[in-house]
Amino acid sequence: MPKFLHIGCGSNILPKPFINIDVRKAKGVDIVCTAFPLKFKNNFFDMVYASHILEHFKKKDTLKILKEWVRVLKPNGILRISVPSFENIMKIYKIDKKISNVVGPLLGGQTYKQNFHFNLFDKKSLNLLLKEAGCTAIHPWDFRRTIHSDFWDFSQATTNEIPISINLEGRKKVSLNENNLKELKKNFKKLITEYKKKLPKKDYNNILSKNKK
Secondary structure, three states, rough: OEEEEEEEEOOOOOOEEEEEEEOOOOOOOOOOOOOOOOOOOOEEEEEEEEEHHHHHHOHHHHHHHHHHHOEEEEEEEEEEEEEEEHHHHHHHHHOOHHHHHHHHHHHHOOOOOOOOOOEEEEEHHHHHHHHHHHHEEEEEEHHOOOOOOOOOOHHOOOOOOOEEEEEEEEEEEOOOOOOHHHHHHHHHHHHHHHHHOOOOOOHHHHHHHHHHH
């Protein structure tokens, strides 16, 4: 079964295979811990999801937080991010000039210690940060085509029919360092062992002879 991490879940508890973490204890939260640093080993999750969490950290820490979230991903694992879109928030304000429509996405709800915003993003800036953090194949994602689409969060929110968020995801780059090569060799040996168990000896020997050419 794949392993997914939901960072800063709040009351939006996603079903298995998600592990829901939050800094505050609440019903359904699997692990009470901070979003940075994470208490998980390297290359552990198939996907990390964080909706409207990154902006709650100081600007100077943004890149190292993204790198930490990438750290716990398996190679080719998905980092899925949603943050308030500064571009769209400005469009929303220009429609009716109501400060009440934009103060929350810009400054946070400010209802508890961690509920303040320290950073702003547009699509270009978030894309560059994801690249620098070690992601590739970065692209927008549509909440309607996700396994968590039935669980509302701010990635789905609109004001004046304009989405308030930038939704981007990318895959963790595969770097063929010494540790990764060891892991590949280990997996290859497992695959060969499975072939040997399941295939007739003649077919197994044919596969080996073809790979030697």
